[in-house]
Amino acid sequence: MKRISFFILVSGIILFLLMYRWVDYREKELTDVLHAEEIIDVSYTYVPQGSDQFENTELGNPQALKELLGFLSQYKVKKTGLRDFESRYPEEQLNLHFIYTDGFATYSSLFERDVVLAGENQYKVINGPLDQEWVEEFKKKYLLGSNGQ
Template sequence: MNKSKLLFIIITLYLVVFTFFISKSIYLFFTAHIEKWNSVIDIIAIVILVVIVLPITIFISEKLTTSILKRKLAEKKIYYTLITVLMFIPIIVFSVSMLNEYKTKSLKELLEYDKSSFEAVFVNHQKMTEDHQAVKKMVEFLSQYQVKKINDRDWNSDVSKETGFMIEIRTENEVVMASIYENQLMSINNNGDYYKVVNGPIEIRWVYDYIKGFDNF
């Protein structure tokens, strides 16, 4: 494979990934703010991505490749250094991402939400309150517990013997959901990721005693 083709492929991959994340953010923004969003708009969005955005991305990749090769970067030593760096950046980013994903963190981090657009909180599918202060108190209580992500095979699917609850924190743009048990939990927002409680068990009784003070409970 010659220099230009290899460089073009690497730059294109970088730009495609970048374009994907930007497009996804724009898509999620509009779906959250347009009430009558439907499948027709989804199809239009896909067509725009394939027919307009991707060709522009490839065009930019080609121009960048040409520009780089016209400069001293085309010299053998500099060229291979550049290629090596470009190839290792995703590996480093992925490694750091994995380390961050599997590190011990506060349960509160899994319940992060936009406080400025808070609407209500539901427990076990029942509306608990629209009082933001009440929710903050519950989240602060849960923040004392540390959790760590685990693999699917380490998740104990038999939760019939465990006390737990489901929490839904609703804002204008999203719903933060988690099924929380004494020694493990599932974060529904994070692709259904599983976590173990490092300093458990979680005092589930406190949660149920707390929500008893609200009308629906």
């Protein structure tokens, strides 16, 4: 009887771990990964090429946030593992810092063509690449200010 109980317990644990991994690595909406329904603002980190200086710009515009989340909602991603990333397109990076409803939980994310780094995880954009033209227009309109950095 003890062997059967032990076998059932071990089988249950293995089944739980397999299901957890399957759910974690399945294809998801990018906005689900980012927990978009809880985002109240976004901060953009601008790093000029060849510089170690950076500037943070807070979006502070609910309409722009809605526009950004609408754009991100069209993409599906699949987790590829933990952050193990080497940039192939540094000129196409979008560094965002998401501010959530609890005010403390912030989430730093990097978007680059077909890769998304969110928290400690790395995702591949399934239906990418990200529309760089849209990203550049959004940055000019809301994030870079009048000087056009």
